[in-house]
Amino acid sequence: MEKFEVYILGCGSALPTTRHFSTSQVVNVRDKLYMIDCGEGAQLQFRKMHLKFSRLNHIFISHLHGDHCFGLLGLISTLNLLGRTAELHIHSPRGLEQTIASMLDFFCRQMTYKVLFHEFDTSKAELIFEDRSLTVTTIPLCHRIPCSGFLFAEKPLPNHIVRSMTDFYGIPVFELNRIKNGADYVTADGTVVPNARLTTPATPPRSYAYCSDTAYKPDIVEQLKGVDLLFHEATFAQSDLPRAKETFHSTAHQAAQIAKDAEARHLLIGHFSARYDDEKVLLKEAAELFPHTTLAHEMLCVQV
Amino acid sequence: MEKFEVYILGCGSALPTTRHFSTSQVVNVRDKLYMIDCGEGAQLQFRKMHLKFSRLNHIFISHLHGDHCFGLLGLISTLNLLGRTAELHIHSPRGLEQTIASMLDFFCRQMTYKVLFHEFDTSKAELIFEDRSLTVTTIPLCHRIPCSGFLFAEKPLPNHIVRSMTDFYGIPVFELNRIKNGADYVTADGTVVPNARLTTPATPPRSYAYCSDTAYKPDIVEQLKGVDLLFHEATFAQSDLPRAKETFHSTAHQAAQIAKDAEARHLLIGHFSARYDDEKVLLKEAAELFPHTTLAHEMLCVQV
Numbered sequence: 001m002e003k004f005e006v007y008i009l010g011c012g013s014a015l016p017t018t019r020h021f022s023t024s025q026v027v028n029v030r031d032k033l034y035m036i037d038c039g040e041g042a043q044l045q046f047r048k049m050h051l052k053f054s055r056l057n058h059i060f061i062s063h064l065h066g067d068h069c070f071g072l073l074g075l076i077s078t079l080n081l082l083g084r085t086a087e088l089h090i091h092s093p094r095g096l097e098q099t100i101a102s103m104l105d106f107f108c109r110q111m112t113y114k115v116l117f118h119e120f121d122t123s124k125a126e127l128i129f130e131d132r133s134l135t136v137t138t139i140p141l142c143h144r145i146p147c148s149g150f151l152f153a154e155k156p157l158p159n160h161i162v163r164s165m166t167d168f169y170g171i172p173v174f175e176l177n178r179i180k181n182g183a184d185y186v187t188a189d190g191t192v193v194p195n196a197r198l199t200t201p202a203t204p205p206r207s208y209a210y211c212s213d214t215a216y217k218p219d220i221v222e223q224l225k226g227v228d229l230l231f232h233e234a235t236f237a238q239s240d241l242p243r244a245k246e247t248f249h250s251t252a253h254q255a256a257q258i259a260k261d262a263e264a265r266h267l268l269i270g271h272f273s274a275r276y277d278d279e280k281v282l283l284k285e286a287a288e289l290f291p292h293t294t295l296a297h298e299m300l301c302v303q304v
Numbered sequence: 305m306e307k308f309e310v311y312i313l314g315c316g317s318a319l320p321t322t323r324h325f326s327t328s329q330v331v332n333v334r335d336k337l338y339m340i341d342c343g344e345g346a347q348l349q350f351r352k353m354h355l356k357f358s359r360l361n362h363i364f365i366s367h368l369h370g371d372h373c374f375g376l377l378g379l380i381s382t383l384n385l386l387g388r389t390a391e392l393h394i395h396s397p398r399g400l401e402q403t404i405a406s407m408l409d410f411f412c413r414q415m416t417y418k419v420l421f422h423e424f425d426t427s428k429a430e431l432i433f434e435d436r437s438l439t440v441t442t443i444p445l446c447h448r449i450p451c452s453g454f455l456f457a458e459k460p461l462p463n464h465i466v467r468s469m470t471d472f473y474g475i476p477v478f479e480l481n482r483i484k485n486g487a488d489y490v491t492a493d494g495t496v497v498p499n500a501r502l503t504t505p506a507t508p509p510r511s512y513a514y515c516s517d518t519a520y521k522p523d524i525v526e527q528l529k530g531v532d533l534l535f536h537e538a539t540f541a542q543s544d545l546p547r548a549k550e551t552f553h554s555t556a557h558q559a560a561q562i563a564k565d566a567e568a569r570h571l572l573i574g575h576f577s578a579r580y581d582d583e584k585v586l587l588k589e590a591a592e593l594f595p596h597t598t599l600a601h602e603m604l605c606v607q608v
Contacts, residue, residue: 015386041345077370081318103403
């Protein structure tokens with residue numbers, strides 16, 4: 001199966017602790033790397049996980065709070081020192097380019113590569129990246145400032161050809177692509193061979209959803225329906241629900257509720273408040289409602 | 305003896321590696337903390353070393369390269385989240401405040417405390433901080449951009465009173481301060497008791513010099529004469545001397561030469577290039593010329 005993995009570079013919240021870096025993840029889809037959020041120290045963690053900068057071309061920033069983007073300057077600067085030439089694309093809510101410009105101009109004067117900023121509208125789901133095998137769509141979230149999650153979805157793969165059947169019917173090579181994509185085959189004497197006899201279904205496309213930072217927002221469930229892996233922030237325990245509401249964050253229970261309602265296959269929780277010395281309380285709370293829950297931690301790699 | 309220690313938060317150079325954070329140190333003088341440089345991740349290392357943010361009021365930035373100051377935003381932001389009220393003073397070469405302003409304005413909107421920027425002239429040695437027991441003076445260095453080191457010097461302490469002698473001469477309490485500061489005592493009958501009979505010399509004042517980043521600059525020796533602890537960058541080995549010259553950095557041999565000529569008591573080397581997997585080659589090179597040399601590493605604490 002093609003690679004589709006999520007690496008946790010940092011899963012703390014605004015206040016860094018001795019145990020957690022601030023937020024950053026890397027999604028590996030067939031050895032192309034996509035960074036989600038870039039808190040302070042993200043480049044250090046990236047190196048520690050032995051990921052390759054050359055495979056990273058897109059960074060997605062959920063919202064413009066420092067713990068989600070203070071690592072950008074260091075990363076951009078390092079790539080420059082390494083003599084990168086490929087363009088780097090940074091996708092974010094409005095305002096990042098303007099805010100970061102004066103420091104970029106000052107600290108990265110002779111750039112060996114271009115940084116291209118792309119701003120998206122956080123009020124609606126929007127397709128912001130697409131290549132042959134993947135789409136990335138924003139997920140409108142509800143935080144103190146404009147904020148979006150990201151849905152990484154593999155494109156449906158063509159069916160697999162059953163070689164013995166195509167040989168049996170003597171199907172010419174130039175017909176195979178059509179058949180892979182679902183066409184029936186008509187023989188010289190006009191007999192229709194149904195596609196189902198010539199192919200087996202492709203592996204179903206997989207998807208990963210990243211939802212952080214956000215208050216409990218049940219209306220995202222529709223967009224997440226059937227997602228394979230859901231990362232949902234769980235900053236607080238249910239006992240701190242008032243604090244969660246006040247700060248537009250979620251509890252572990254709420255994260256599990258979203259996973260359950262979305263019929264996700266697997267839930268990963270993170271963005272832990274510094275107040276919990278042991279996050280097992282968050283895991284326990286989520287797992288009671290949604291058993292297949294995993295606690296994020298630095299250096300964790302999860303298969304989608 | 306009063307506390308005077310140096311903590312290494314990071315001792316790598318421009319490119320962070322899996323082994324080193326970029327440059328940052330904390331000097332602890334009688335439980336007041338002074339940060340020197342603030343590379344990415346400095347606040348994380350600060351926490352890991354169990355230092356207290358409340359004791360930190362002054363940060364000294366040697367020069368405006370990213371690996372010496374990209375940690376400032378995260379640190380300032382964290383202190384704000386913690387509700388700090390005391391002013392924070394940042395001393396640096398010209399340009400920092402203007403460069404960082406737009407990000408500070410954007411990311412730290414409702415500040416609970418004031419950040420005050422103080423700019424110094426890197427072309428000459430300048431007293432930039434003074435309190436009852438300490439002075440901090442800049443050391444003009446030679447790098448690709450304006451850059452200063454810092455000399456932390458304890459102020460001379462008054463002599464110790466020899467209680468048995470002051471009792472013997474029946475010296476009144478109000479005279480003791482003058483005597484501590486070196487005065488002789490004149491008895492009622494006009495006899496002069498020399499100060500040396502009434503006091504023992506105070507512990508000699510100690511000093512710490514931080515020299516990074518810099519090309520080999522022998523004329524700093526005069527200012528460093530007799531320093532107790534000298535941190536000198538040793539980015540390269542002598543075999544990479546051409547690279548050191550080209551980039552305005554020093555070799556381990558050159559760092560040792562400065563320590564030797566300055567008659568320093570102890571040399572600490574750091575700011576290691578990412579090219580050395582094992583920095584023992586640098587230690588060996590320096591120690592051949594200046595035996596009392598220590599290799600910096602993260603989490604190291606050195607007594608001055």
